[in-house]
Amino acid sequence: MSELNRRWRVAAMPSERLETSHFELETSDLPEVPDGQVKCRVLWISIDAAQRAWFQGATYRAAIQIGDTMPAFCIGQVVQSRCDDFAAGDIVTGHLGWQDYSVVDPHDLQRLVPAAPLSNYLSVLGITGLTAYFGLLEVGEAKAGETVVVSGAAGATGSLVGQIAKKQGCRVVGICGSPEKQKWLTSELGFDAAVNYRDDAFRQQLKEACPDGIDVFFDNVGGAALDNALSIMAYRGRVVCCGVVSQYDTSTPVRGARGVPGLLIVKSVTMRGFLYTDYSERWDEALQVIQGWLQDGSLKVAEDVLEGLEKAPEGLIGVLNGSNVGKRMIHVADPA
């Protein structure tokens, strides 16, 4: 039985803003599964702003090339296995890409035994949750009574960071891009304050929301949010460098964070970049804690789901424009 596969291939490299024309939906036969490999049905696709950065050059992964199936972290289900490690029906995670089916090496898959809705494994129980947890508590060392500011606060990671910081006993201020998001952060997620970086008075509002300066700035965005936060850090403040969404979708990124390193010196401030993989030996511990918060209802999960593989390009473009609330993902199919 030969199955048809739809895949989004990269049709052109973006130089400025990403557009749907940079992708092309192609339908073709799926190749036979070679010995030792498995075929997966893609169920859920994670949409992340960092995917735009993958076009900019090699980083922790190779740069995207024209003709590539657009890469993405996904949840899938094994439909045919020619290896011993996986059987048809297994639920897995891995980089399956923007497509219906993916033929992959089993070493690139992790088995998932779901104890929660599958989508949660792309949000709070997945990379996003681990990033928020380790970024805030380990990299940022957020302590009770401190002021935590998070940029991209209504996004996937930011919405979790703020909630975890509240649990930790911190005063939490969110930076976001619309009055609706401001309201959602304070009334739904329990943030102490939220400011809109698109307001003319943003800088002043951020300052007023942090009368004692910023102890921990969890930065998903870079650019103006970072520049302004850096200028009001408290003595021995920590900047958690998690993402630079403001600089991904452009061919003219700003040169660097304003005042670095001078501002770090005069206030003894630390800036620390990290990836969730830095803490791989402690993932299980973190996931148990997070699962507890889900079970007692004290952590709200915000997922922003688009229906259908065809929505992938506009889904990513939307994340780059800040149109999502919570973790954006594409629902492609349900498990068999």
Next chain:
Amino acid sequence: MSELNRRWRVAAMPSERLETSHFELETSDLPEVPDGQVKCRVLWISIDAAQRAWFQGATYRAAIQIGDTMPAFCIGQVVQSRCDDFAAGDIVTGHLGWQDYSVVDPHDLQRLVPAAPLSNYLSVLGITGLTAYFGLLEVGEAKAGETVVVSGAAGATGSLVGQIAKKQGCRVVGICGSPEKQKWLTSELGFDAAVNYRDDAFRQQLKEACPDGIDVFFDNVGGAALDNALSIMAYRGRVVCCGVVSQYDTSTPVRGARGVPGLLIVKSVTMRGFLYTDYSERWDEALQVIQGWLQDGSLKVAEDVLEGLEKAPEGLIGVLNGSNVGKRMIHVADPA
């Protein structure tokens, strides 16, 4: 007995490069010593690139104003005391300024009981030594086998950082500004390599000197040295932000370190600013260790002494141009 005092007052604010015309040597009577205060003879004046930054605005101290006696950390001797805490003859340290005599509040003085040449208390046994020690070992967490790069390597702090890093078992690469300094660093101070940031091939030479990337970059300079080092940091590398000499003597400082925060994220790099005062409760411990190194002859002291108060302006301008080798200071007088 009314004594004449010579003082360098700030005659004009520098907008671009600092020049001798920004200072004016004024001779006047010293005021009477008010009750509760002391009069000090200035013996040694510390010359630091950071003094140029004090013109740029308030930081950890107030900005310099026109008419001020040029501030500086000094070693002095009490010549008249109208307080209980100090007696004539006491050797002290404090911000006495570019002048022959200073009338000060005793709370602004620390008593010094010298066990080494007085000049050492401005270099290896003073702020410079403490900055190198805590910056490298605590902020940078330099460990045996790691590659340590230091900018301003032939300067006051850099020349100590490199030597302490060698003691720690690190591979040490210095960045400096002349072939003479390169030679001095490798042949006299035991650096493994030294590169000249003025060479066209600087970037390539730095890369070749650090085949496994940079684990600790101790940065006194900022600018191009920092940009280039950031691009070759090793996974989990640390940037010790100690100074930004390249950006002090200009009205058009660069916007910020290139690639921050993106480069920090992809390599899990930490940048940390600090001041030696962050470690005040551990100064004694550090000074004991350093004193041990001086006694066993394993740490070389590099002091760059100019003779006479009149040399202060050109002494500071020279430091900004990199003309010093080791810690620059002005010898004003000997203790009575």
